[in-house]
Amino acid sequence: MASPPSSYRGRLAPSPTGHLHLGHARTFWIAAQRAAAAGGTLLLRNDDLDRARCRPEFVAAMLEDLRWLGLRWSEGPDCGGPHAPYHQSERTALYRAALARLHAAGLIFPCTRSRRDVLEAAGAPHEDGGGGDDEPVYPRDFRPPAETPLPPLGGKISVNWRLRVPDGETIAFRDGHYGEQQAVAGRDFGDFVVWRKDDTPSYQLACVVDDAAMGVTEVVRGADLIKSTFRQLLLYRALGAPVPAFYHCPLVTDAGGVRLAKRHDALSLRTLRAQGKTPAELLAQFAETAAP
Numbered sequence: 001m002a003s004p005p006s007s008y009r010g011r012l013a014p015s016p017t018g019h020l021h022l023g024h025a026r027t028f029w030i031a032a033q034r035a036a037a038a039g040g041t042l043l044l045r046n047d048d049l050d051r052a053r054c055r056p057e058f059v060a061a062m063l064e065d066l067r068w069l070g071l072r073w074s075e076g077p078d079c080g081g082p083h084a085p086y087h088q089s090e091r092t093a094l095y096r097a098a099l100a101r102l103h104a105a106g107l108i109f110p111c112t113r114s115r116r117d118v119l120e121a122a123g124a125p126h127e128d129g130g131g132g133d134d135e136p137v138y139p140r141d142f143r144p145p146a147e148t149p150l151p152p153l154g155g156k157i158s159v160n161w162r163l164r165v166p167d168g169e170t171i172a173f174r175d176g177h178y179g180e181q182q183a184v185a186g187r188d189f190g191d192f193v194v195w196r197k198d199d200t201p202s203y204q205l206a207c208v209v210d211d212a213a214m215g216v217t218e219v220v221r222g223a224d225l226i227k228s229t230f231r232q233l234l235l236y237r238a239l240g241a242p243v244p245a246f247y248h249c250p251l252v253t254d255a256g257g258v259r260l261a262k263r264h265d266a267l268s269l270r271t272l273r274a275q276g277k278t279p280a281e282l283l284a285q286f287a288e289t290a291a292p
């Protein structure tokens with residue numbers, strides 16, 4: 001008798017902001033392995049929200065690189081599926097509906113402070129690498145009092161909207177790789193942006209809306225996003241969406257112990273492939289290069 005289909009749904013969510021490197025490959029490979037081990041479905045989502053940095057040639061390149069590595073998915077921008085479109089840039093209406101829910105529930109507020117204001121008030125260094133997880137804790141006195149009436153969202157948004165985090169609440173989850181994780185809202189992370197003043201959703205909001213809408217049951221991604229997971233847990237709660245399991249993968253470092261970034265072109269899959277490396281050799285290398 002055939003076994004019932006597994007309800008596991010995993011995803012690969014690359015951003016086309018550069019060429020994929022060994023670190024991405026390792027994370028995506030683990031995601032694919034976990035989906036296969038569970039007999040589940042793997043989907044690919046093109047996280048192309050960052051208009052300034054995403055380029056169409058990187059979309060084609062990332063799909064090609066992942067296929068070359070041997071990964072296969074059954075839903076995605078190239079093959080369609082029940083949750084199309086699989087390009088985040090084409091899913092704005094869904095994100096906007098979620099924003100309207102957060103607004104109606106009074107959970108967000110408009111913020112006209114600049115990034116520099118926030119960095120200075122938080123005493124954070126300016127050169128923080130720009131990654132989503134390096135966001136300094138939003139100063140409490142920048143936040144309007146809870147009873148302040150909210151202005152309407154309006155048509156085109158030209159201020160940042162932030163989620164008001166529940167100060168002092170411990171947010172916890174059990175990570176499939178790292179075990180119990182905890183952070184205190186308002187101390188370890190602060191009110192974070194859900195919609196940007198350039199009228200685009202933030203990564204945090206788009207990711208939660210999509211993972212929920214696409215029925216993802218386990219999110220596998222790099223350990224650099226653990227702090228984002230705490231923020232995203234607040235969004236799942238605010239939107240009344242079921243919370244997936246999380247599995248964060250150790251990051252790959254270069255020979256000097258520095259975490260790989262897209263600027264490490266020497267370790268991009270393209271370069272390694274051009275040098276004659278095979279997928280099997282790369283997979284073997286993963287075990288040697290992951291930080292604990």
Ligand code: GLU
Pocket residue numbers: 013014015047207220221222225
């Ligand atoms: N698109 C994100 C990135 O490439 C990953 C998002 C996620 O896995 O949640 O960094």
